[in-house]
Amino acid sequence: MDQTNILIEKKAAEILPDYFTGRKFKDRSFLIAIIFFSLITISFVFLIIGSLVLRGYHQINWAFFTETAPDTFTAMMAKTSGQIIPGGIANGITGSLYLVALASLIAIPFGVLIGVYLYENSEKRYASVIRDITDVLQGVPSIVVGLIVYLWVVVHITHGYSTLAGSVALALMMLPLIIRSTEESLKMIPDTLKEAAIALGTPYYKVILRVLIPTSFTGLITGILLAISRILGETAPLMLTTLGNPAINWNVTKPVSAVPLLIWQFYNDPNMVDLIWSSTLFLMGFVLILNLLSKWIAAKRNS
Amino acid sequence: MNETNDTTKPSILSIEGLSIAYDKDKFAVKDVTATIKKNAITAIMGPSGCGKTTLLRAINRMHELYPNISTQGKIKLNDENIYEMSTIKLRRRVGMVFQRPNPFPTLSIYENVIAGYKLNGIHLKRSERDEIVETSLRNVTLWDEVKASLHKKGTFLSGGQQQRLCIARALAFKPDVILLDEPTSALDPVATAKVEDLLVELKKQYTIVLVTHNMSQAARISDNSMFMYLGELIEYENTKTIFTNPKDPRTEGYLTGKFG
Amino acid sequence: MNIQKENAMQQIRTLFDELSELVLQQLDLLEKIINGTVTNIPKELLDQLNANEERIDKYEIQITDEIIDTIVLQKPVASDLRQVMAAYQMVSNLERIGDSVMNIVRYIPRIQETEVYLKMSEVITNMLIASVSMVRKSILSFVSSDKEEAIWTIKNDVVVDEMNHKLIRKAISKSKYPDEIQQLLCTFIQLNSIISTIERIADHATNIAEASIYAIEGRDLRHQKDIDEQ
Numbered sequence: 001m002d003q004t005n006i007l008i009e010k011k012a013a014e015i016l017p018d019y020f021t022g023r024k025f026k027d028r029s030f031l032i033a034i035i036f037f038s039l040i041t042i043s044f045v046f047l048i049i050g051s052l053v054l055r056g057y058h059q060i061n062w063a064f065f066t067e068t069a070p071d072t073f074t075a076m077m078a079k080t081s082g083q084i085i086p087g088g089i090a091n092g093i094t095g096s097l098y099l100v101a102l103a104s105l106i107a108i109p110f111g112v113l114i115g116v117y118l119y120e121n122s123e124k125r126y127a128s129v130i131r132d133i134t135d136v137l138q139g140v141p142s143i144v145v146g147l148i149v150y151l152w153v154v155v156h157i158t159h160g161y162s163t164l165a166g167s168v169a170l171a172l173m174m175l176p177l178i179i180r181s182t183e184e185s186l187k188m189i190p191d192t193l194k195e196a197a198i199a200l201g202t203p204y205y206k207v208i209l210r211v212l213i214p215t216s217f218t219g220l221i222t223g224i225l226l227a228i229s230r231i232l233g234e235t236a237p238l239m240l241t242t243l244g245n246p247a248i249n250w251n252v253t254k255p256v257s258a259v260p261l262l263i264w265q266f267y268n269d270p271n272m273v274d275l276i277w278s279s280t281l282f283l284m285g286f287v288l289i290l291n292l293l294s295k296w297i298a299a300k301r302n303s
Numbered sequence: 304m305n306e307t308n309d310t311t312k313p314s315i316l317s318i319e320g321l322s323i324a325y326d327k328d329k330f331a332v333k334d335v336t337a338t339i340k341k342n343a344i345t346a347i348m349g350p351s352g353c354g355k356t357t358l359l360r361a362i363n364r365m366h367e368l369y370p371n372i373s374t375q376g377k378i379k380l381n382d383e384n385i386y387e388m389s390t391i392k393l394r395r396r397v398g399m400v401f402q403r404p405n406p407f408p409t410l411s412i413y414e415n416v417i418a419g420y421k422l423n424g425i426h427l428k429r430s431e432r433d434e435i436v437e438t439s440l441r442n443v444t445l446w447d448e449v450k451a452s453l454h455k456k457g458t459f460l461s462g463g464q465q466q467r468l469c470i471a472r473a474l475a476f477k478p479d480v481i482l483l484d485e486p487t488s489a490l491d492p493v494a495t496a497k498v499e500d501l502l503v504e505l506k507k508q509y510t511i512v513l514v515t516h517n518m519s520q521a522a523r524i525s526d527n528s529m530f531m532y533l534g535e536l537i538e539y540e541n542t543k544t545i546f547t548n549p550k551d552p553r554t555e556g557y558l559t560g561k562f563g
Numbered sequence: 564m565n566i567q568k569e570n571a572m573q574q575i576r577t578l579f580d581e582l583s584e585l586v587l588q589q590l591d592l593l594e595k596i597i598n599g600t601v602t603n604i605p606k607e608l609l610d611q612l613n614a615n616e617e618r619i620d621k622y623e624i625q626i627t628d629e630i631i632d633t634i635v636l637q638k639p640v641a642s643d644l645r646q647v648m649a650a651y652q653m654v655s656n657l658e659r660i661g662d663s664v665m666n667i668v669r670y671i672p673r674i675q676e677t678e679v680y681l682k683m684s685e686v687i688t689n690m691l692i693a694s695v696s697m698v699r700k701s702i703l704s705f706v707s708s709d710k711e712e713a714i715w716t717i718k719n720d721v722v723v724d725e726m727n728h729k730l731i732r733k734a735i736s737k738s739k740y741p742d743e744i745q746q747l748l749c750t751f752i753q754l755n756s757i758i759s760t761i762e763r764i765a766d767h768a769t770n771i772a773e774a775s776i777y778a779i780e781g782r783d784l785r786h787q788k789d790i791d792e793q
Binding site: 522548 | 565566567631632636637
């Protein structure tokens with residue numbers, strides 16, 4: 001039997017040389033092309049990280065995390081004497097964390113509730129209207145969000161640049177992401193789980209709170225962490241709402257700094273350019289950690 | 304048509320003129336009247352789309368989850384009309400087990416059994432909880448198999464074990480009636496046999512109503528059988544009689560495989 | 564596993580045991596009668612025989628119903644199925660044994676030449692004992708799954724057949740009657756056999772008809788006296 005097969009293959013190889021080798025050739029060349037392009041893409045990531053690390057590592061020390069940004073004089077002095085610039089970005093780090101915390105406090109409850117509402121009433125007309133509005137909100141350019149919040153909060157509420165304004169702007173940007181991911185995570189829960197809870201006599205709101213949300217918890221957390229990593233890097237809305245602060249600030253009605261804002265400031269000041277790389281490195285590192293965290297949470301829940 | 308020949312047992316559920324419609328004029332269940340006997344296994348069988356699942360779900364009012372449902376007629380559980388009862392109270396007295404085993408994935412086996420109490424926020428002492436879990440798991444012959452891993456998640460159990468876990472979860476409230484919607488259609492034959500033996504054992508303490516598309520299963524374990532077709536209750540009879548000498552030619556046709 | 568099926572099989576076995584006990588009891592009573600010295604059967608014996616016969620008929624219906632229910636509900640296979648089908652056949656045969664006992668009991672009082680009867684009774688008793696022994700062993704073989712007993716029974720049938728053929732002829736030839744009378748007697752005996760067998764053909768036809776009504780309507784007409792009522 002095998003002998004006959006080999007014989008047939010040989011005959012085929014003789015009769016159809018182009019077809020036979022042509023197909024193998026196409027397969028192989030396709031594979032090579034795929035490998036090649038993915039290597040290029042990956043290498044870009046490595047190049048970016050690489051140059052950031054090279055340029056920024058010497059600025060990272062304990063002071064980086066604990067001291068506020070230096071003023072231009074100290075920076076100029078350090079540069080001319082060839083030393084690393086003293087100070088750090090503590091005001092930016094605390095500011096970013098403060099803004100993110102406040103924004104999450106606003107966006108998460110609203111986002112999750114709206115997501116639950118969309119899931120429960122997905123057939124109603126009103127729900128599709130809300131979904132469309134959410135999509136629009138997601139597409140609004142970040143600077144436009146900043147302008148609107150400037151009008152609402154900076155002008156009318158806090159009468160000046162403030163942390164509150166910044167968090168509201170960031171919250172508006174987080175909202176569509178959280179709504180969508182909540183709805184999608186809830187949709188992934190099989191109906192039969194809901195039915196099991198209802199058949200046990202559970203009132204509906206408890207079904208949502210104690211079955212649906214815990215079961216879709218991974219999806220919700222992932223959505224929230226992704227939203228957070230998105231807004232960590234937002235600069236434009238912050239420029240119009242909180243402006244920045246050389247000191248660490250906990251007052252909600254006063255301006256606060258943020259890491260992206262600091263990066264912009266360093267960029268504009270020729271003496272502080274070196275600090276850009278370290279700040280950027282920090283930001284990217286933070287985002288990376290958030291991503292890894294969300295993956296770890298997902299893995300833990302599934303085990 | 305409404306009563307079986309089995310007059311030895313008292314009735315516990317009385318269905319009176321029940322009609323259920325989707326969208327006002329598409330009737331899923333048409334004017335069904337029947338009494339379910341206590342401590343017996345009653346099987347509801349019929350071809351797909353005959354309304355048997357809708358009828359079953361009407362007994363614990365789960366059919367109200369479907370959109371645009373309208374219900375006429377009554378169902379009485381021990382002489383109380385279930386449509387005037389709170390659904391929460393009703394569902395504690397009438398438990399349900401579904402076709403695909405559905406233990407809560409985020410809860411452990413222990414927590415799954417107690418889930419009815421937990422989800423409702425009913426607080427029990429530790430000793431009471433332990434007792435309920437052990438009794439329910441013993442009743443479904445799962446205790447020995449899982450007692451060493453009560454705090455692991457329920458999803459690592461086999462299909463048959465998961466389904467028995469779901470039955471234990473329904474038993475935790477010590478309901479009067481247990482409704483089962485094709486409980487073994489997703490299980491292999493060995494697991495199916497275990498669940499069937501379990502139901503025969505359980506009927507001594509509970510009343511069991513079972514929807515099945517497998518008439519051999521109805522023949523094997525039920526005491527009384529209902530045959531439904533296009534929403535109507537065609538024949539409701541002692542199982543032996545319905546399988547040896549059915550009165551309605553439609554029942555005869557279904558049983559001998561002429562349709563369905 | 565499968566409690567319901569086990570219960571059903573056990574129920575059939577129990578009822579079968581009870582029926583066979585009853586039939587063997589009838590055969591014992593028959594032995595007593597044939598062993599006796601008179602052709603008059605005492606009333607208590609007759610009453611008991613009749614009572615048992617009624618019960619045997621009821622058992623036949625009950626067991627065959629159980630068997631049909633078990634087949635339709637539990638769908639036995641392999642050895643379970645064979646057991647159940649064998650039991651179905653055996654029950655019918657047991658009932659016929661019961662009927663035969665009652666037939667013999669009806670004929671005995673009609674005998675007018677009591678002397679001849681008493682002379683023959685020993686031989687008849689031997690034949691009866693042999694047949695009863697066959698019944699006992701065949702039932703035992705089923706109940707205890709021992710095929711040796713069954714094989715013995717099948718082999719012994721030859722013996723009883725011989726007895727059947729030889730018994731009357733020997734008695735006639737041994738009697739002091741002249742040859743023509745002897746021949747006449749033999750001829751009557753053969754005619755009787757033929758007529759009885761024809762009667763049995765009619766009986767079989769009746770059984771087929773009863774079964775046919777069962778198939779069509781599900782009504783069981785066995786042992787029912789008056790078909791006009793239905």
